[in-house]
Amino acid sequence: MPLTVHQFACLSDNYGFLIRDDATGKTACIDTPDAAAILAELKRLGWGLDLILNTHWHPDHAGGNAEIQAATGCRIVGPKEVTRIAPLDREVSGGDIVELGETRLEVIESGGHTLGHIAFHDPVSGKAFVGDTLFALGCGRLFEGTAEQMWASLSRLAALPDDTAVYCAHEYTASNARFALSVDASPELKARSEAIFAARERGEWTVPTTIGLEKATNPFLRAGSAQAFAAVRTAKDNFKG
């Protein structure tokens, strides 16, 4: 059965995602960047909340857990590292399944940005919620993990079907495009970047992206090896665009 995604902007550049299993109406929130904004969206839609699904422990991803749980009575599912800032009702790791009504979300280990980062994938609707691991034309900074770990994580995501919709946690695409153009002269990247700059001028979102589009144009996915990936990541960390 389909999974409906309701996306909205939060904080300065985060996205909030409410996902609803159409068969049962069971609803989950991917991360909790802004409790007040998420609770307001739920109220506006007339939706209850069954689950919070955390990708990693950073405050712009798990900081709203307590307030949202207090308001809705939902359960909280995430990687163990979230307990650094808030309790979990269930700890999950790579290979686990999280049920949301009839939807079975696969947990994909995606450490690197943080050590315990995870992603959630619904193979039936072809949707992946990747937190701060993979961005449109970018990837998360290596705050805790190694380049090898992040390369393995990105490779797991790249192995998903090309038409998988990728829901990144931030709108970083225009600045990612400026960096990508500095390291890659491919016509596909140039065309995509022009479309991105125009879309952002119009105030449009560039998320979700797809695995196929990222494999074709994202300089981090195109690196080809952990070593080459590490060099691109370092260049981006030092890039002043």
Ligand code: ZN
């Ligand atoms: Zn983060």
Ligand code: FE
């Ligand atoms: Fe973040």
